[in-house]
Amino acid sequence: MPHQDLRQSERFLTQYTPPKIDGDFTGKHIISVEQFGRRDLQILFDATISIRKRLTQHDRGLLHLTAGRLMATLFYEASTRTDLSFQAAMRHLGGEVVAASNGVQFSSIYKGENLADTVRAVGCYADVIVLRHPDVGSSYEAAYYLDLLRSQVSRQPVVISGGDGVGEHPTQALLDIFTIFDFKHQIDGLNITLVGDLKHGRTVHSLAKLIARYEAQDTTVNFVAPDALQMPRSVIEFLRQKNIAVRETDDLQDVLGETDVIYWTRVQEERFEDPAEYDAIKDRFIMTPPVLAHARPDAILMHPLPRKNEMGTPADHDELDADPRAVYFRQMENGMFVRMALLAKVLGGLWV
Amino acid sequence: MPHQDLRQSERFLTQYTPPKIDGDFTGKHIISVEQFGRRDLQILFDATISIRKRLTQHDRGLLHLTAGRLMATLFYEASTRTDLSFQAAMRHLGGEVVAASNGVQFSSIYKGENLADTVRAVGCYADVIVLRHPDVGSSYEAAYYLDLLRSQVSRQPVVISGGDGVGEHPTQALLDIFTIFDFKHQIDGLNITLVGDLKHGRTVHSLAKLIARYEAQDTTVNFVAPDALQMPRSVIEFLRQKNIAVRETDDLQDVLGETDVIYWTRVQEERFEDPAEYDAIKDRFIMTPPVLAHARPDAILMHPLPRKNEMGTPADHDELDADPRAVYFRQMENGMFVRMALLAKVLGGLWV
């Protein structure tokens, strides 16, 4: 009877309520988009823009923002770009990084230690733990036990989720909504189209929820997916509660002409029981240069990356990449800037 | 005929004598508790307390203590917490870290390079190498070859053992004895109880030897273990030579009422040939809240972590963790402070 069974991470989704940001990030765990409101997002956008500007100007003052503070990346599954992005963010703020990305694959699993103990062990050394774990609720469990640890040790460690199984990946959602703001200078008044497997996509769920939490005014969100893979009802209802207009379709052409922001994701063949069903719809879910040709000249094309054949062939990739509307590498770069702002806010609080 | 066979690490236990500290840590390899005497331990305790205080006060001066110096972690087997603890320690002193924790799993083994060459290769870049290796004597072998290298290259690299198979793990023993000092303000005059598999436990051997090397006055050490797993005679004799009182028993209740320090470790079922034998004794070797209830109100409960069912169920863990006598997370945190003191002493020497 392994311990892990008795203390399943998922229980902590109900047992632990992540703290609302409410204008103050200091010392707070970042594990869910539910923690953010419009004002919090606006604070984060402003801090991100300020930090990007300072980094571009080689402002050495940035290196004091988390100096003497230590981040540990604790990755139970590999995610090169999330890991690198957080590490680079912390380094650019003058902070230190230790990576357990490797060891946890062996030692903790081998020795059978549970997450609660491993997280507290790391919390004895680090000011912030970036946790990537395949189990839903794992970051909630980490937050719960770090709160217990705080009374015992000299530092007050926080956890930032780097992805929680099929659950949440809050910093991905934050960089996505920031990228919209970055190119469009607002979230209000936009026509935003999310495309792909909207049923299973963690990324699109979180982005949609954040648009709702921002309480965007006069904004329409289009969900373009095969019928069997549409956005869950709960998300759609949450958007409508917040007065966001929602449109569902399985045909991009219905909405492409009005769209300001195209957020593209993959539809995986494995999701269909009948291959014929996949074959019938797949062409509508591949972004290629001829498809992009029908988009507005000021639209932006986003993608969480990595991409495969949902953007066609490598030759298609090359042609799309050269289109100024393709902003997914800027989006990726923004990921580091958003994480810098978040780390500085969570660890420091007062400076920006 | 692999090379490794011809140059077995264990030979170096007799071939190489680690230098005594004798009040001066500078430039010395740290591979055995045999290097330490009472004065050396007292110096280390004082340095650790000083460093912890400075770190807690965010004293930026700490960041100069190993600035410009480079530590490499060379882990032939994963040990997340030892690796992270050393990395965090070096970073908090302003030093740099490169980690070969990953690569050695592949490259050196694949290419069949022996330890003597790998250690010297790393010694060409690093001022201090933290070596974790499954073979007994490996850190002695590393020390031997680094001494040869010193005449050839511009730096004078030292090795610190991060665990030597079933042999030694000196920094674990140092953090353990420091934690006793930290809570009890002395090693003299205490009643210290080590519990579990005392025959095979590297940790308890080293801790017992260090108590002897400290030459603690008026101190009693109780060894609580199943008969078949008692502390080796050689260790017991060493303690008695140093005038430490020793008591052996297989029942914690014999000594719990007088105990100041309880050091708990696991008894593994696999150590018993006959499962019935294990079943007969196992309940006496599980620490649970009802057991701790019989301990003195000012006792401390230590554990090297990770723990499994030797502390009962996860619910037991939670209840024990909430008891102020449970200090194993503080003990873990002390690991980083002790390693900071050690690194600063070995690399710098003069400062504290």
Place this chain on the structure above:
Amino acid sequence: MPHQDLRQSERFLTQYTPPKIDGDFTGKHIISVEQFGRRDLQILFDATISIRKRLTQHDRGLLHLTAGRLMATLFYEASTRTDLSFQAAMRHLGGEVVAASNGVQFSSIYKGENLADTVRAVGCYADVIVLRHPDVGSSYEAAYYLDLLRSQVSRQPVVISGGDGVGEHPTQALLDIFTIFDFKHQIDGLNITLVGDLKHGRTVHSLAKLIARYEAQDTTVNFVAPDALQMPRSVIEFLRQKNIAVRETDDLQDVLGETDVIYWTRVQEERFEDPAEYDAIKDRFIMTPPVLAHARPDAILMHPLPRKNEMGTPADHDELDADPRAVYFRQMENGMFVRMALLAKVLGGLWV
């Protein structure tokens, strides 16, 4: 049909021409020895000597040379010493390092992302990417796509090859030729002997080409190899074009007495179809103390390391290591100094 097939790295050997250094390293990818001329090598030698001197004197000014700049190591196959050497080099210059050495083993391969996208993702965070990849041409492909990325993001990332399958490993060649210069104070007028499997050895090809690119005057290069494993014609012709004298033999004794520099590499049994053929020649390709006894007193013995039985038994290793003519650990140490010079030049440009 995996994407990787459609965009084979090798195509980029013809599609992309690496920039010549021509006296200015700033912002240039370092992927081939073809980029270097005599003047460039001399600049690099001078910078390396200057940096080594400053490091030995603990000149803290070094820590400003790449401060605020970020290096990512992206290793698709493990190479502990190359990885550590680059990391140590960047750290000693005050720069920051993030290592994806671990993650790429899992995430990118698992998710099937191609090199072009992974390199650009990392290029969104890092100023310099050290790429190790099993495919010939991979660093050319990386350079090609990073050039495309430069128009989109705020930084101007460069790639430095850390080894390209059986193709090139330019920094190994640079540290090799520097080590010759370091001990002999010139490349001109020397008698240099390369020994081993010269047909397949990436290292010896690159070193021979660099000697040619240096346009060494009055220099002889001896190639000592079994007939079936001699240096490719193209390399020999390139040397002769540059007026380097070339001698081919399968017997070291033909040239040892005149040799200033012995560069030793391994002949692998697996290269011979008939084991008898290997047995017939193998003794002539094992460096032992009796062989070295016939070398000139001022000769130097180099080796790229790691070594196995091409230097005899471990006892032979120990005896060779104690010979002052054995400089392979100095050569390894020089690897870090050369990489420091290269990083400082590529990232900074103006300072030395």
